[in-house]
Amino acid sequence: QVHLVESGGGLVQAGGSLMLSCIASGSTSSIQRMGWYRQAPGLQRELVATITSGGFAVYADSVKGRFTISRDNTKNMVYLQMNSLKPEDTGVYYCRATVVLRYYWGQGTQVTVSS
Numbered sequence: 001q002v003h004l005v006e007s008g009g010g011l012v013q014a015g016g017s018l019m020l021s022c023i024a025s026g027s028t029s030s031i032q033r034m035g036w037y038r039q040a041p042g043l044q045r046e047l048v049a050t051i052t053s054g055g056f057a058v059y060a061d062s063v064k065g066r067f068t069i070s071r072d073n074t075k076n077m078v079y080l081q082m083n084s085l086k087p088e089d090t091g092v093y094y095c096r097a098t099v100v101l102r103y104y105w106g107q108g109t110q111v112t113v114s115s
Contacts, residue, residue, distance in 0.1 A: 002026045002104040004095045009109030012085055016113070020080040022095030022106055033098040034071060034078040038111070040091040048093070049080065063089075085113045 008020040024031060035050030049069040051057045057069050068081040078095060090113050095106040 002028065002031060002097045002099060004097055004104055004106035006093065006095045006106045006109040009093060009111045011112045011114065014085060014087055014113055014115050016085050017081070017083045018085065018111060019082065020093055020095075020109060020111075022078045024076040024078075024097055027099065028076045030099045031076075031097045032100070035096050035098075036069060036078070036080045036093055037096055038089075038091040038093045039108075040088075043091075045094065050096075051078065082111070085111075087113045087115045089113050 003025045004022055006020060006022045008018060012018055033050050033052050036048040037045050038048050039045040047060050048063055049057060049059045049067055051069045051071050053073060066084045071078045090111060092108040093111050094108045097104045
């Protein structure tokens, strides 16, 4: 079992920055990939960025060049630095951990970008 807790969300003006954090507990040694997903009202949850234990990152086209995902395996944490935020980045951001073929999700943190 893996337990995930996100933090760092909030309200920010367009063009601003936020950094999200996610800490994992439990069977953390078995975590392979970690990532961030988001869900806007009325829309499906979508990939934002993922990162392997070795540091290989993948980004959604919509956030490339603006968001940076990073991971500290010694602290069991994953981060999402979000710069140049846009109103369309608004949503609930969820942390996800992959363990073999099983996914674990955090409870989510709200990000609201005002225009």
